[in-house]
Amino acid sequence: MRSTTSSIPPVRRRAFLGAAAGVTAAGFLTACSGGTKVGAGENDTGDAPAFGGGEYDGPEVTLEYWNGFTGGDGPHMKAMLAAFNEKYAGRITVKNTTRRWEDLYPAMPTAISAGKGPDVAVIHNDQIATFAVRGTLIPLDDVVSALKLTESDFIPAVWQAGVYEGKRYSVPLDVHCLADYWNVRHLTRAGLEKAPTDREGYENALKELKSAGVSQPFWMPNKWPAHLMFMSLLWQFGGELYDEEGTKALWGSDAGEEALAWMTEQIRKGYSPGQVAQDAQYNAFKNDKVSFTWDGIWQINDLKSTAGKIKWDMASIPTIGSTPAVWSASHNFVLTSQAGRDKNKVQAAKFFIDYMSERSTEWARAGMIPARNSVRAEAGVARLPQTQLAKDVDVFRFLPALPGLGDVQSKALELAVQKAVLGQQPPAEALSDGVKTADKILAENKQKYAK
Template sequence: MKKFKKLFAATVISLAMLVAAGCGDQPTNEDQGDADNGGGDEVVTETPGDVGDAEITLEFWNGFTGPDGEDIAKIIAEFNNLHEGEIAIRTQTMPWDNFYDQYRTVVTAGEAPDIAIMHLDSIAGYARYDLLTPLDDLAADIGLEDDDFIPEVWDAGVYEGHRYGIPLDVHPLTLFYNVDLLEAAGYSEPPTTYDELVEMSLAVQEATDGDAWGIAMPVFWPSNMIFYSSLMSHGGDSVSEDGLTPLYNTEIGYEALQKMVDLVYEHEVSPSDVQADGEVTLFRQGNSAFHINGIWMIAGFEQQDGLNFAAAPVPTFGDQEAVWAGSHNFVLPKQNDEDPERLEASMKFIQFVSENSLQWAKAGQVPATYSVLESDEFKALEHQYNASQQNFVFPPSTPFYGDAWGPTGPAVDEAMLGQLTPQEALERAAREGEENARDAAEN
C-alpha cells in the first residue's frame, strides 16, 4: 500500500453560507458526486431486515438516494438481523441538496436523528455551531483505534481538539479509461503523467480518424476538483490554515489551471463545448478514451453495455502525486437530552459498519480502515483498488474553507470556456473567496 502523504484538500462549492443557525445551505461538490449515482427527490423511510420489537430504534439520516442506498441498506439489514429485539436502525434517506437544510432545522428544533452521514468538508461548520456531539470518549469506549484508519481522513474529523466524525469511506477523483481505444492506439497501460495523457490522447484520435476524443474535459463540475488536484500536484496551496485567505491565486495556480485549458485549446485533445455531463456521455458511448471523475462513477460505468473500461490513478499534472478526495463520515447529531443507552447503541452500529465496509466499497468507494483496505477481498475489487493507489487530499478542519475556495468553481469554468485567462479567473475568485470567508467568520 502506498504511504498516504499528509496533504490538505478542498471541496468545490461553498460548504455553507453561514447564516442564523450557522450551517451550509448549499450542496458541496461531494453532494453532486453522490447524485451522479442516481437519485430521487423523495424522502424514503425504511427499516431494513427483520427487526421484531426492538428495545431501541435508532433514526439514521443519509443522502444515499442512488444505487449506493441499496448497498447501505444491505449492511443495515445485517446489523438489524444480528441485533433483532435489541437494536433496530430505521433510515431516512433524502437528496443531499436538501439534507443539510433539514438537518439544521431538526437539530435546532430538538428533534435530531440519532445518527447521520455528513461529508467531511461540512463537519467543522456544524461543530462550530454546536450541532454535533463530540465523539472522543464514545469512540474510545468501543475500541475504534486511530491506527486502523487512513491517518489523514481520521485526523480531518477533528475540530478544535475534539472528534466529531468517524470516517465511513474515501472517495477520490479517478482516471477512467477505455481499454479498447487505448489498445487500438497501441497502448496497454494508462498514462501516469500529463505528457503521457496528451501523447496517448493524440494517438487515440489518430487511430480512430478523429471519431473519438482523447479526453473530454468538463466545463462544469467536477472541473475544480480537477483544478485542485492539479494545484496540489504543482506544489500549490489552497487556503490559509484558518481557511480565511485564498492561496491559489499564484503563479503556481495559474500554471495548474493553464494545464487544463491547454488540453482544449493547445493540444486539442478535448472538445471545447462540453455541456453539463457531456463528458460523461462521451465516455459512456465510447467516444473518448479518458475520463476524470469520482470513484462513485464505477457502478454506472459497469452497467453501461459495451463499455470496456478500467480505473487508474489520475495522471500527475505537475511534479507531485496528489488527488482530491472526499469522505462520508458518521456523526451523532446534538440532542437536547442525551440518552447514554441510545448513544451506546449508535456507536455499536457505527463500529459494525466500519468493520464490515467491504459491501460499501463495492458500491464504488475506498474503505477508510486499513483492516478492510488491505484485505484480499478489497484488492479483488479491481477498479476500487486501483483508485485507492493515490495520494489523497482531504479538506482542512475549518468552517470557512468552502467560502474561500468556493468561487474557484465558476472561475475554473470560465477559464475552460476561454472567457477568462487563468490569471484573471483566479484573481477574481480570490477576491470573492476572501470576502466570503471574512463575512462568514464575522457572522
C-alpha cells in the same frame, strides 16, 4: 452534492453543491459545542455519557438515522442496516431515513433542534466543521479512545479530516476520489496498452489518439468535475487551497495558474471542444466518443451497465505535476446533539457507529474505498478496482475543516475555473478575481461562525 456513488446522475451532485453552499448560520443551531457537552441552551443536558465499548447493555432504544444514499449505494447501506437490526433485535432498532444530500443538509439543524431529526447520521467530511461549530454534533473522542482506534487503523488523511478544533466529530466510513477512466479499444487503436501515469506520457497518448482517428480524446468540463480536477492538479504542482488559519485563499498561486493552464491547454490543442455542456464529457465517454475522462469512483457501477458498448478500465489520475495527488472526500458517521438528550441513545448510537465502520465490506460493493485498513485488506475487497487506487494512500487530499467552506468553493473557486475553461478570462486573471471573492467570504465566515 449528490451522493458520491456510481449510479446517481451528476445533476444531483451539482444540486448538492448549491445546497451545501447555502447552509448558512441562520439555518444552524446557534449554540456552540463545549467539550463533550451537547448544544447549549434548551438542548443542554450536561456532559454526554462516555462510551466504554463492548456490547450495548441499556434498555431497548430506537435510533433515527439519516443519510443521503438515494442512488445505487442505497441498497448496500440498507443491507448493512438490516444485518444490524436483525442481530440486535430487541435491544437497538435503527430507523432509516434517506434524503437527497441537497435536502438533508439544510433540514438537519432545524429538525435536530426540534427533536425530529437524526440521532446519528452520515455526512461528508467537508460538512463536519460547519455542523460542529454550531453545536449540532457531539464529539466522539471517547469512542475512538475506548476502542483504541488510531490513525494507523485508517487511511491517515481521512482520519485527520474528522477533527475540528482538536476534537474528533466523526468516524470515517469510506474514501471516494477522482480516477482516470479510459476506453480500452481507443488506446489499443493508438498502440497503447494502458493509460500513461506521467505528464509526458499522457500528453503523447492524447497526440497518438488524435492521430489514430479520435478527434477529441479528452473533453475538458467547465463545471462538475472541473473544480475537482483543478484541485488535484493544484496539489500536484505543490500548491495549497487555503492558509492554516482559514483566512486566505492560496489557489491563485503559480501552482494554481499551472494547474488551470494545463486544463485550458487541452482545449487549445484540440483534444477537447471549447464548450463542453454539463455532463457531456461523461456521456461521451459512455457512448464511445471519448478516450479519457476523469471522474469519481462512484461511476464504476454505472459504467458496468455499458458492457457490450465500450470496454473500459481505470487507474489513479496521472501525475501532471511533480507530486502524485488527487481530490478525495469521505462519508462519515456523526452523532448529533438530539441523541445527547438521552444517555441510552448516546450509548447505542456510538455502538452502532463502531459496528458499521468495522463491518463495511458490504459498503465496498457500492463502489467506495473502505476507510478502515482491516476491511480493505480482506480478499474480496482488495480485488475491487477502486481498492487498487488506495495502494498509495498518501495521494488522497481532502478539503480543510473550515466552517462555511462550501460558500467559498462554489462562489469563488468553481467560478474561476469555469471562466478560464470557457475562455472568458486567462487563467491568472480568473484566479486573481476568484481569490478576491474567496478572501471576502472567508472573512465573513470568520464572523458568521465565531464562537
